Amino acid sequence: MSSFTHILSEDLIFSLIDHVCDMVAGVEKIIGIYNHPETGEICGITLQYTNHRLQEHKMNFAGLGESLSALRRTNNKHRWLQKSQLPFDTADSGQAQLNIFDESKHLALLITLPGSKQLEKDILIVYFKDQFNTFGVQHQNSPLSTDNKTIIAHLLSGSIHSFCKLYWKEKEHLQLFAIKTKRILEQQRIDNLTDTRKRELEDFICSWANAFLAECSDSDGVNYVYSENAIEKIKKYSGEFKHLEKALQEAIDYTKTIVTGVNKEIQAEYIELFTNENNINTLHESHNTPRNLTARQHRVYEYLNRLEAAAIEADRNEQKLTGSNIGHAMKPQAVSAPALSDFISKNKDSINTLFMKYPENWSFVKNNFRTIINVTVNGNRQTQKWA
Numbered sequence: 001m002s003s004f005t006h007i008l009s010e011d012l013i014f015s016l017i018d019h020v021c022d023m024v025a026g027v028e029k030i031i032g033i034y035n036h037p038e039t040g041e042i043c044g045i046t047l048q049y050t051n052h053r054l055q056e057h058k059m060n061f062a063g064l065g066e067s068l069s070a071l072r073r074t075n076n077k078h079r080w081l082q083k084s085q086l087p088f089d090t091a092d093s094g095q096a097q098l099n100i101f102d103e104s105k106h107l108a109l110l111i112t113l114p115g116s117k118q119l120e121k122d123i124l125i126v127y128f129k130d131q132f133n134t135f136g137v138q139h140q141n142s143p144l145s146t147d148n149k150t151i152i153a154h155l156l157s158g159s160i161h162s163f164c165k166l167y168w169k170e171k172e173h174l175q176l177f178a179i180k181t182k183r184i185l186e187q188q189r190i191d192n193l194t195d196t197r198k199r200e201l202e203d204f205i206c207s208w209a210n211a212f213l214a215e216c217s218d219s220d221g222v223n224y225v226y227s228e229n230a231i232e233k234i235k236k237y238s239g240e241f242k243h244l245e246k247a248l249q250e251a252i253d254y255t256k257t258i259v260t261g262v263n264k265e266i267q268a269e270y271i272e273l274f275t276n277e278n279n280i281n282t283l284h285e286s287h288n289t290p291r292n293l294t295a296r297q298h299r300v301y302e303y304l305n306r307l308e309a310a311a312i313e314a315d316r317n318e319q320k321l322t323g324s325n326i327g328h329a330m331k332p333q334a335v336s337a338p339a340l341s342d343f344i345s346k347n348k349d350s351i352n353t354l355f356m357k358y359p360e361n362w363s364f365v366k367n368n369f370r371t372i373i374n375v376t377v378n379g380n381r382q383t384q385k386w387a
Contacts, residue, residue, distance in 0.1 A: 012167055017047050019163050020126055024152060029127040031059070033068065035120075042068065048127075071110065072120035078157040079110045080149055086125070109153055114161045126156065202235040209234045209248060213266075216252050222264055224252060229268035237273055247273050250302075253295040258346060272333060300350040303343065306330055308362045311369050321369050341371055348375035 017030045029048040036043050044059035061068065067087035086108060107128045112121040209226070217224045226234070230251075237244050251270040259265065293301060310329035311321055319325040323337035330340075344351065355366065355376060365372045 012164070015167065016124060016160060016163065019159070020124075020156060023156065023159060024128075026129045027126060028129050031125040031127075032123070033072065033125075034122040069120055072112075072123055074110065074112060074121070074123075077112055077161070078153045080153065081108045081110055081125075107149075109149075109156065111153075111157050111160055114164055124160065128152075205237060205244075206231060206235060208241070209244070212245065212248060213252070216249075220252075220256065222256070222262055224255065225263065225265050227265050227267050230266050230271055233268045233271055233273070239273070244273065247271050249295075250299050253299055257296055257299075269333075269339070296347070297350050297354060300347045301354055303347075304351065304354065304362050304365070307340075307369075307372075308365050311365045315364075315368070323371055326369065344371055344375055352376060 016032070020030060021027050029046065031044060031046040033042065033044045035041065042061060042065075044061060045056070046059055047056055064087050071086075109126045109128070111124045111126065113123065213224050213226065234244070234248075248266075248271060250272065251266050254270050255264045255266045307326065307330070309331065310326045313329045314321060314325045317329075323340045327335040327337050327340045335343075351372070352375070355362070362372075366376065367373075
């Protein structure tokens with residue numbers, strides 16, 4: 001049970017009153033006594049039949065602390081009490097205080113409520129009219145017998161305990177439901193905010209990339225456009241803009257080389273994105289790109305660096321030096337064998353120019369990768385594996 005299960009709240013006491021009145025006839029009044037859930041102050045609620053209807057009355061607990069404590073410390077689930085055993089008074093608004101035990105023939109049933117771990121329990125006191133039939137047959141003037149009292153006590157006590165436990169269980173379910181609903185709504189709010197910021201960032205990146213492409217189109221006198229896949233790739237970029245600008249410039253240079261016509265579409269695979277400096281440093285750790293190259297030679301130079309590293313990795317993994325194996329080992333993105341062969345074939349003049357300008361570079365592919373050997377000016381020589 002949750003911590004609130006021992007609290008006899010006002011909404012529960014009114015529900016219990018309705019419950020008791022539905023179960024047995026002859027109820028004249030019901031009093032509930034409990035501690036305030038926050039202040040710990042003793043509280044009381046009483047409803048009494050006046051003019052054939054239940055009306056709320058004020059409780060007067062002045063000077064009754066010890067007497068009330070004695071009542072609330074009972075170990076029994078229920079007790080029948082005589083009027084002389086009940087210490088407190090009630091008062092109607094607008095009327096002088098009346099001792100509620102002046103009518104000597106009233107009967108009272110004390111019922112302790114479940115769930116309280118305190119020594120002093122929350123209690124209900126049910127008052128019955130002097131003469132009535134327990135099961136509703138009217139016009140009988142015989143007082144309640146001992147058997148009647150036993151039946152009523154067990155019936156009401158058991159029913160009230162079940163009613164309270166069901167009430168608190170449902171209240172706890174509602175509380176857990178409310179907490180979970182609040183968490184779900186809060187998470188949805190966070191997710192919506194995250195999605196909104198993500199869309200705003202993607203829109204900003206795409207806007208910047210389109211502006212950059214428009215400048216290049218004006219400069220080169222052609223119409224560059226991104227393919228749909230290229231746009232999606234650009235959207236997902238999360239690194240520094242200087243790296244994105246470099247990748248887009250390389251993709252534009254490559255597109256300008258291989259695509260004829262005025263309208264040139266930049267494909268996603270032409271854009272090689274790097275998200276941090278470490279990736280770029282790893283790519284160029286063996287060779288620093290010279291500055292005295294054309295844009296196309298610059299791109300081929302970097303491509304050869306990647307090709308050299310991939311060929312060495314494939315050889316160390318004891319793989320044959322085929323276009324498929326080397327293309328799969330290319331970093332940061334794998335390249336298909338046809339795409340690898342196509343790039344080498346279309347850039348063979350630049351490759352030979354770079355081989356003559358930098359004879360110490362790319363020794364492994366120049367001597368061991370047949371596709372490179374076939375496009376070089378010395379392509380008729382035998383391959384010699386270099387390690």
